[in-house]
Amino acid sequence: MPNLLFYLTFTMVTLLFVVLIFMLICWRWIMKLMVKKAGKIILSDSYQENVMELMPGLRHMGVQNMIENSLRAETGTVLDRPLGGSSKKWPNLDPITFIPAQTSPFPVDGEEDVDISVTIGPKAKKPMDIKIPLMISGMGYGVSLTEQARLSLAKAAKKTGTAINSGQGGILPEELDAAGKYILQFSKTDWAKEEHLFNRADMIEIKLGQGAIAGMGKKIAPQNLTGRARKVMGLKENEEAVIYENFYENQTLIDIKLLVEELRVRSGGVPIGVKIGAGGKIEEDIDHLILMGIDFIAIDGGQAAMHGAPPILFDDFGIPTLHAVVRAVNHLEKRKMKGKISLIVSGGLLVPGHFLKVLALGADAVYLGSAMLFALAHDQVLNALPFEPPTQAIWYDGKFKDQFKTEEGEKTAEKFLTASVEEMKMALRAIGKRSLKELSKKDLVSYDELTAKMVGIPFSFRPWEDTQLEQ
Structure with a gap:
């Protein structure tokens, strides 16, 4: 029997060796034969039976639309784009x-150093001062991110002198300890309403909507939200985690105004503001918020992302971030509220150039979401790749979340913020500015005529003196 196994093994190894030698010697001939055979099929089969018929179909539908429609056909339920x-x-x-x-x-x-510090809510009793104009957007514990990811972001924010938003998930006690400036997102949930949170918050953001999901809520089934997050969020066994569409039954603007006043008292006077998704009637939305007496407005443009939202809300609601910031700034100036009410902008802002351009257009600060996630995950996404999506390393329900190293995430997130700030400072020096406060849309041009006209900046093809005469 041992001899038989030996001969079988020897024979298999020999055959593999012969095949390998054959392929090394004849690989060009083999490749040519395969291409010739495949090419003959593609070029001679009738179009109705030709595999390349898929090409015009994909061009017409688009790969993403085809995949999402197939998933709709498979599940029969509303999709949640991860x-x-x-x-x-x-x-x-x-x-x-x-x-x-x-x-x-x-x-x-x-x-020479450049001052890029920012004050949010200058008219509040306790304005929030941050060293850089980049803040970490709300990406909540449990409903999206893991404990390790949240702690990494909180520590990175503190080290760079900025603020982190709690998001609409549960709030970890150790996150509060690790963070510097902390923004409490007052969401349409039953959790994260404890009194000590209002005392700890440096700013409170009432979430009425966001770019990726408008003002809609969502429900998370018990099997999709397990572990410590359930305890932190105060959920009972087999209880769904519900994010509601409204704070109150038969909600009115007066209700939100009273909520603003209540939170201002409970927090001791920190800036109270509202987050909305940028929509077609943004000026009317801003007027309503002004009447509520808010200290800041956070506007999330149509390019915003989130963890788990229906494609129809991603794709078919809202207006572009560029349009939103221009219209919001113009309207705040019209109402003589620019400089009194702070404007925070987010949605598809991914690189330092984007951040600085939005600030030049009149925003006071920028929220970073997706850019921070990819910086946070960095090479730890390799834990999931190539057989799982990279986000499986940081999502709360991710398969590889336990392999995520908090210290590494903290370092890469901090380095990303630091590098982004240094690039922005370099750009300001190149424009001739010593402070972010000196930056304005007068420092911008556009090579697209429609964009130039819409934003109110010179079109780069026109002579400079002509553009100055028109101003």
Whole structure:
């Protein structure tokens, strides 16, 4: 028997060796034969039976639409897109560029520091001061991120002198201890309403809506939300986690105004504001918020992303972030509220150039979501790849969440924020600015004529003196 096994093993190894040698010697001939055979099938089969018939179908439908329609056909339920914003190609900030300082004015020396500190809610009793204009957006524990991910982000925010938003999930005690400036998101939930949270918060954000899901809520089944998060959120056994559409039954604007006043008292005077998704009647929305007496407005543009939202809300609601920030700033100026009510913008802002352009257009600060997630995960996504999506390393229900290292996440998130800030400072020096407060849309041009007209900045093809005469 041992001899038989030996001969079988020897024979198999020999055959494999011969096949390998054959492939090494004849690989060009084999490849040519395969291409010739496949090409003959593709080029001679009738179109109705040709596998390449898939190409015009995919071009017509789009790969993402085809996959999502197939999932609808399979499940018969509303889809939840795991991550990502709209599949549309929205108008964006890319056609806008900065005007370099070269002859008048001159650039600022590279060794000279640039002030990029920001105050949110300047009229509040306790305004929130942060060292950089980049804040970490609300991505809640349990409803999206893991404990490790939240702690990493909180520590990175503290080290870089900025604030982190709690999101609409549960709030970890150790996260409160680890964070510096903390933004409590007052969401349409039954959890995260304890009194000590209001005392700890440096700012409170009432969430009425967001770019990726409008004002809608969602339900998370017990089997999809297990472990510590259930205890932190105060959920009973087999109880769904419910994010409601409204705070009150038969809700009115007066109810929200009274809520603003209540939170201002309970928090001791920290800035109280509202988050909304950018919509077609943004000016009317802002007027309503002004009447509520808020200290800041957070506007989430149509390119915003989130963990788990129906494609129809991602793709077919809202307006582009670029349109939203321009219209919001113009309306705040019209109402003489610019500088009194802070404006925070988010939605599809991914790189330092995007951040600085939005600030030049009049935003006071920027929320970072997706960009922070990818910086946080960095090479730890390799725990999930290639057989699972990279987000499985950081989602609360991710298969590889336990392999995530908090210290590594903290380092990469901190480095991303630091690098982004240094790039923004370099850009400000190149424009001839020593402070973020000196930056305005006068420092911008656009190579797209429609964008230039819409934003109110020069079109780069036109002579400079012509654009100045019109202003």
